[in-house]
Amino acid sequence: MKFSRILDWIIITLGLLSTVLVTVFVFNKNKMEDTLRFQYETEEVLARIQARMQSYEGTLVQLRAFLKNSGDLNRDKIQKYIRDTEIFERFPGLQGIGYTMMLHQHELESHTRLMQKELPDYHVFPKGTRDIYSSIIVLEPEDRRNKKAIGFDMFSEKFRKKAMEEARDQDKAIMTGMVVLVQEDEAENLPGFNLYLPHYKKDHLLNSIENRRKALLGFVYSPFRAHDLFKAILRDEKILDVEIYADNMNPKNLYYDHYKSDEQLSPTATNELLINGRKLIVKTSALPEFPRASSLINNLLVFVSGTFITLLIYSIYLFTRKQMHIARVVAEEKEKLLEKEKEHVASRDDFLSIASHELKTPLTSLKLQAQVMMRSISRNDPAALSKEKVSHLVKQIDNQTTRLTRLVDDMLDISRIRTGRLKIVRDTVNLNEVILDVIDRLKPQFIKTIGETPDHDLFPDIVGSWDRFRLEQVLTNLFTNAIRYGNGNPIKIRTELEGRCVRIYVTDEGIGIAKENIVKIFERFERAGMSASEVSGLGLGLFITAQIVKAHGGEIRVESELGKGSTFIVELPLDA
Ligand code: ADP
Secondary structure: OOHHHHHHHHHHHHHHHHHHHHHHHHHHHHHHHHHHHHHHHHHHHHHHHHHHHHHHHHHHHHHHHHHHHHOOOOHHHHHHHHHHOOHHHHOOOEOOEEEEEEEEHHHHHHHHHHHHHHOOOOOOEOOOOOOEEEEEEEEEOOOHHHHHHOOEEHHHOHHHHHHHHHHHHHOOOEEOOOEEOOOOOOOOOOEEEEEEEEEEOOOOOOOOHHHHHHHEEEEEEEEEEHHHHHHHHOOOOOOEEEEEEEOOOOHHHEEEEOOOOOOOOOOEEEEEEEEOOEEEEEEEEEOOOOOOOOOHHHHHHHHHHHHHHHHHHHHHHHHHHHHHHHHHHHHHHHHHHHHHHHHHHHHHHHHHHHHHHHHHHHHHHHHHHHHHHHHHHHHOOOOOOOHHHHHHHHHHHHHHHHHHHHHHHHHHHHHHHHOOOOOOOOEEEEHHHHHHHHHHHOHHHHHHHHOOOOEEEOOOOOEEEEOHHHHHHHHHHHHHHHHHOOOOOOOEEEEEEEOOEEEEEEEOOOOOOOHHHOOHHHOOOOOOOOOOOOOOOOOOHHHHHHHHHHHOOOEEEEEEEOOOEEEEEEEEEOOO
8 A cells, every 4th residue: 555545544543533532531521520510419409408407497496595585485475586587488498486385194274274365276186195295385377277286286196206205305406207297188198397496494404314304394396398398498409300208218208309200310319318317318310401511412512523623634634745746746847847958958959060060061062162163263274174074063062052952941841840830731642653753863872872772562553632742851851761771781662551541661671779769769859879970960850750740640650679670650641
């Protein structure tokens, strides 16, 4: 695999892996935060319950202190005092505050009579003969319900009695277990409890259970309807469900359920509260409204952001990589161009020196011949001015000018090609005629170098739509090259027709062309690895040839082996 591919995978894998790790980390952290928050909210609920119960106990303690110092037990005074505490307005949920008086059996009658002066219907109930009674003589506020409780002997009921005895013996505020208050209508039967604080005779020693029992006068007490009480305490609770049980979580012991729901809530916690000698079990559960940091949407957000950042980093990386690649390619292109430019300059310099050399050779020889003639004329030497001598000189002059003309024509063609002015003027041309014409024109050179005209095998009657002059130029170039680079060995010319396309083969058995030069020779100013002195020529011929063939919609290529010879193949479509 390519290094960049591996890097791609590393970046994506690392990005996604760290996204998953961060998501898991954030999820766990949020979960912990949720747990802590839940614990905090639960503690808050417990503290609220405890604080409220302490307030109620405090009120009872104050009432007892008031009674201790007021001398006698006067109903009016007690009622007035209770009303003045404003406890019902300040801490709603309390059913009442009252006083229950301890009576021995022998005191019952006189007590009842005394009470009936104020409350004609007063009697201690339930009826029956018992050693000790405890009768509620005051219960504020004096509403319909509480009035029902006046005269009730709480000592006659075992739960209340147990709590009262504990309170009496320990000199403490003690709560009953779950009871149904006497003031409840029977149909409702709602659970509640009472809170008792013992009231002893003034100035009695209270240092032992015995002494406390002896000194007991009665109890200041508060009845509570559990539902009203806890509802008032938890009025503002919106995110937790709270269930409160007496003693244990038996459904029978349920005092209060803040948010009755069948839903499976989570998380939950169960705590015990010890309040005034009794255990309350408080179960808290997070409601759906509980704000959760570990919510799905939060975690999804972390994951999506992580993935997005990974993709962003990856795109930046890709972009940078691409930019770097482009910069590299541009630099390489520049380098190549520069190299090419250098080569061009070098071959142009080469060309200029070859061109001047090529131009100078015929010019020098022309000048020499002119000087020879001038000398002969001035010497008035009839032998030197004989018809043969003069015609030989003129022939030489003609050859040199032809050579010069060809050189200049080549250079003009190059300039035409460069400026796109090389025009093809098509005509109906018989290929065999042109080939034979060119061979005929070059006959002296063929004879001079290889001793014969080239062997030719021509497909009969090939007629195409070509520029005759340019076609001659192509053939002249190829034949001249075969002569020049053919080492004096025989030359073969062959044509073949395939469909509407003719192929011309020019084969020599000369020096051949090295593989690395095969493409180059069709370029401008290229002379396959030869210096100017080796063989004369400007290195323009094949370039011009190839351009002419191309302008005819054809192709030129060469098959060659160094030292063995070359075959140039020109492919021309018959039609334009
Ligand atoms: P010139 O012959 O004037 O140098 P050309 O463009 O005609 O220019 O040829 C380019 C180069 O191709 C020549 O310099 C020569 O090296 C090589 N070449 C052309 N024809 C042949 C051939 N028949 N055999 C070997 N080399 C050839």
